[in-house]
Amino acid sequence: MAHFEKANSLNEWLDQRIGVNTLKKVMQSEYWIPKNINFLWAMGMVLAATFGILLVSGIFLLMYYQPSTDLAFDSVNYTIMTEVGYGWLWRHVHGVGASLVFLIIYIHMFTGIYYGSYKKGRELIWLSGMLLFVLFSAEAFSGYMLPWGQMSYWAGMVITNLFSGGSLHADGLVEWIRGDYVPAQAYLSRFFMLHVLLLPLAIIGAIVFHFGTLRLPHVNNQEGKEVDFAESARLWKEGTTESRRKSEVIPFSPVFLSKDVFVMGVYFILFFYLVFYHFEFAMDPVNFDPANGLSTPTHIYPEWYFLWSYEVLRPFSTDLGLIAFATAQVIFFTLPFLDRSPNVAPANRRGLFHLWFWAMLADMLVLTFMGKLPPQGIWSTIGLVAAITFFVLWIALPIITKFEKKL
Amino acid sequence: MNKELKILGIVAAFTLLLYWGVEPFAHSQMHKHVEGHGLVYDGTADIEEASKDKKEVKKKFWSEVKEIAKLKGDATAGEATFAMCAGCHMDGAANMGGVTPPSLDHAGAIYDKNFLIALIKDPAMATNVDHKYPNGDMTHPMGSITTMVSAPQDIANVVAYLKAKKAGEVTPKEAFTEACGRCHANRYGKLTQLGEIPKTKSNIKTNQDIDRMKYDQKVATEQNALAEYLGKLPPDLSIMYRARSEHFLDTFIENPQANLKGTAMPRTGLNHEGFEKVMEYLAETGDPSAPARAMAGPWVLLFFFIFTILAYLWKQSQWRDLH
Numbered sequence: 001m002a003h004f005e006k007a008n009s010l011n012e013w014l015d016q017r018i019g020v021n022t023l024k025k026v027m028q029s030e031y032w033i034p035k036n037i038n039f040l041w042a043m044g045m046v047l048a049a050t051f052g053i054l055l056v057s058g059i060f061l062l063m064y065y066q067p068s069t070d071l072a073f074d075s076v077n078y079t080i081m082t083e084v085g086y087g088w089l090w091r092h093v094h095g096v097g098a099s100l101v102f103l104i105i106y107i108h109m110f111t112g113i114y115y116g117s118y119k120k121g122r123e124l125i126w127l128s129g130m131l132l133f134v135l136f137s138a139e140a141f142s143g144y145m146l147p148w149g150q151m152s153y154w155a156g157m158v159i160t161n162l163f164s165g166g167s168l169h170a171d172g173l174v175e176w177i178r179g180d181y182v183p184a185q186a187y188l189s190r191f192f193m194l195h196v197l198l199l200p201l202a203i204i205g206a207i208v209f210h211f212g213t214l215r216l217p218h219v220n221n222q223e224g225k226e227v228d229f230a231e232s233a234r235l236w237k238e239g240t241t242e243s244r245r246k247s248e249v250i251p252f253s254p255v256f257l258s259k260d261v262f263v264m265g266v267y268f269i270l271f272f273y274l275v276f277y278h279f280e281f282a283m284d285p286v287n288f289d290p291a292n293g294l295s296t297p298t299h300i301y302p303e304w305y306f307l308w309s310y311e312v313l314r315p316f317s318t319d320l321g322l323i324a325f326a327t328a329q330v331i332f333f334t335l336p337f338l339d340r341s342p343n344v345a346p347a348n349r350r351g352l353f354h355l356w357f358w359a360m361l362a363d364m365l366v367l368t369f370m371g372k373l374p375p376q377g378i379w380s381t382i383g384l385v386a387a388i389t390f391f392v393l394w395i396a397l398p399i400i401t402k403f404e405k406k407l
Numbered sequence: 408m409n410k411e412l413k414i415l416g417i418v419a420a421f422t423l424l425l426y427w428g429v430e431p432f433a434h435s436q437m438h439k440h441v442e443g444h445g446l447v448y449d450g451t452a453d454i455e456e457a458s459k460d461k462k463e464v465k466k467k468f469w470s471e472v473k474e475i476a477k478l479k480g481d482a483t484a485g486e487a488t489f490a491m492c493a494g495c496h497m498d499g500a501a502n503m504g505g506v507t508p509p510s511l512d513h514a515g516a517i518y519d520k521n522f523l524i525a526l527i528k529d530p531a532m533a534t535n536v537d538h539k540y541p542n543g544d545m546t547h548p549m550g551s552i553t554t555m556v557s558a559p560q561d562i563a564n565v566v567a568y569l570k571a572k573k574a575g576e577v578t579p580k581e582a583f584t585e586a587c588g589r590c591h592a593n594r595y596g597k598l599t600q601l602g603e604i605p606k607t608k609s610n611i612k613t614n615q616d617i618d619r620m621k622y623d624q625k626v627a628t629e630q631n632a633l634a635e636y637l638g639k640l641p642p643d644l645s646i647m648y649r650a651r652s653e654h655f656l657d658t659f660i661e662n663p664q665a666n667l668k669g670t671a672m673p674r675t676g677l678n679h680e681g682f683e684k685v686m687e688y689l690a691e692t693g694d695p696s697a698p699a700r701a702m703a704g705p706w707v708l709l710f711f712f713i714f715t716i717l718a719y720l721w722k723q724s725q726w727r728d729l730h
Binding site for chain 2 (some may be wrong): 033038039040074077080081082086088089103107139177206235241244245250254255258259261262264265266268269272273277280281283285286287289298299304307361365368372374379
């Protein structure tokens with residue numbers, strides 16, 4: 001039995017038992033963040049807040065949602081929208097949040113790419129972040145099934161069909177995933193389970209891991225500069241105005257957090273503007289028709305955040321398209337290893353890589369636009385060129401970074 | 408600070424470009440644009456889209472409608488002629504040839520005058536579904552009207568009567584029931600093709616509601632007849648307001664053929680008032696949270712404005728002496 005003194009305060013009592021003071025130091029007051037950052041460094045906390053909003057709104061929706069093919073559509077569109085007090089608010093918050101979380105994920109990703117925040121000890125930050133991206137994608141897809149509208153049904157049909165592997169004709173695998181020959185009750189039940197239990201658990205775990213990978217390498221800064229954290233921390237802890245000015249770091253809480261909260265405030269204004277006045281962008285009209293296996297919608301397309309990878313799939317023949325699609329899903333994982341340059345610096349100081357960054361961003365935008373349009377005429381051609389460009393850029397990456405001048 | 412604004416500008420520009428590409432631009436390319444005609448029914452669109460052999464017939468038909476519209480109708484004489492209409496268009500009317508004749512209680516208020524004239528003259532032509540009756544081996548359920556009321560003056564009289572006596576104040580729900588409700592249910596509005604779902608009670612000992620079962624059976628019979636006649640059961644319109652754009656509904660209601668070539672849906676001939684009322688009802692069942700949103704929205708935004716200002720002041724106090 002360990003020896004315990006009588007505690008004089010609640011804090012002391014807790015500190016004796018679970019070390020709250022150490023915890024506070026490690027996670028807040030002595031978790032050092034470089035000073036030289038901009039608002040893009042707040043996207044992580046913005047994402048955490050958005051995930052929190054999705055979790056809370058999801059819990060409220062879960063109390064009324066019915067995961068049955070007969071009742072799902074009306075439980076969402078009638079019960080929640082009409083009979084539940086503020087049910088509409090939770091639903092619109094959940095829908096808008098699901099769309100915005102991807103916007104912020106993409107901003108967060110491209111910030112990391114631009115500033116080179118994935119190398120020299122930060123590889124695991126990137127890899128765990130990509131794992132989160134994949135988990136969020138699965139969460140978004142499974143959630144999209146739940147209202148059981150036309151787009152839920154047909155997106156489910158199209159995406160699960162991909163697992164047949166083209167010429168491999170692995171139809172048994174597709175049936176195993178669906179639990180039936182077509183998306184039906186078994187399918188809805190399991191995607192409901194994935195959406196409200198397994199995937200959220202995995203996401204929470206992955207978020208903790210993502211934060212963990214960040215603690216030792218520390219976050220990057222605007223110049224990609226290697227900061228002497230020990231020296232800067234000493235200067236900060238000295239506590240005089242002069243020494244704090246000299247220090248290159250700030251503690252996570254309260255200094256960094258105060259800026260995060262301000263950025264979150266601006267973000268929430270946009271978020272709730274969309275919730276109240278422009279929510280329809282996040283809820284496809286086609287999904288307000290109940291699922292009907294006998295009537296295929298004129299256009300089937302995923303939500304905007306999957307369009308670029310959908311367009312990598314579409315312009316090729318079945319087998320080639322599937323290989324391209326599968327590659328595109330995982331290619332971003334390889335970024336820390338395909339980037340052969342030792343430089344950790346913003347892209348604008350990295351020569352050809354600067355061009356590569358904007359070309360990749362532009363190409364993914366073009367792919368996204370084409371992914372929604374019907375694959376006809378000029379749109380198909382542009383989509384094909386953009387899909388090929390996507391792979392050419394990835395093949396070029398190790399070559400151009402290999403010859404990059406060391407800064 | 409300036410650098411941060413520059414970065415924000417770039418992020419915002421890309422976000423807006425992304426939005427433009429996947430929303431307004433994509434939708435402008437995905438759906439064919441259909442021009443509305445302001446709920447005026449003079450046959451322009453019908454003649455334009457008609458096949459060559461039909462063009463002349465349609466031209467003649469709509470020019471005759473125009474001539475009848477010029478006649479001065481006598482409402483009193485029209486009332487007597489209307490007795491023939493009331494034989495079918497009455498409360499509790501039976502299904503005839505697939506569809507139950509709708510109530511005409513507010514016909515003068517919600518339907519366009521030219522359309523009513525055309526409808527009495529030739530129902531298939533007026534509703535732009537004449538393609539369904541090519542050889543005359545099957546007639547429009549209201550086809551017999553052409554033999555009952557055919558003289559131009561009689562038509563003008565009936566329409567004058569409808570416009571004078573069947574034009575009272577109409578509620579959104581009545582407009583929906585009369586113009587759409589014979590074919591389309593609205594389950595969120597608790598309407599079937601037979602009208603409002605009656606209140607029934609279950610037996611407390613067996614939990615069986617026999618009256619409801621009987622009603623459901625009647626609805627099923629009606630729906631089967633409709634599906635037989637129209638080729639499919641017309642969709643429930645509960646949340647059509649969310650499922651289609653306003654422009655689509657606008658042009659579709661005016662002329663279903665323009666958006667969905669070959670559809671069995673007849674034109675309903677709604678005028679502006681009728682259209683507004685029907686849309687009001689569709690919004691009521693399809694987007695019931697609109698009033699609550701309008702009420703809560705400004706307060707939530709105000710909260711976050713104040714939140715952001717306070718957060719900014721906190722941030723300034725924390726970062727004041729850092730550089």
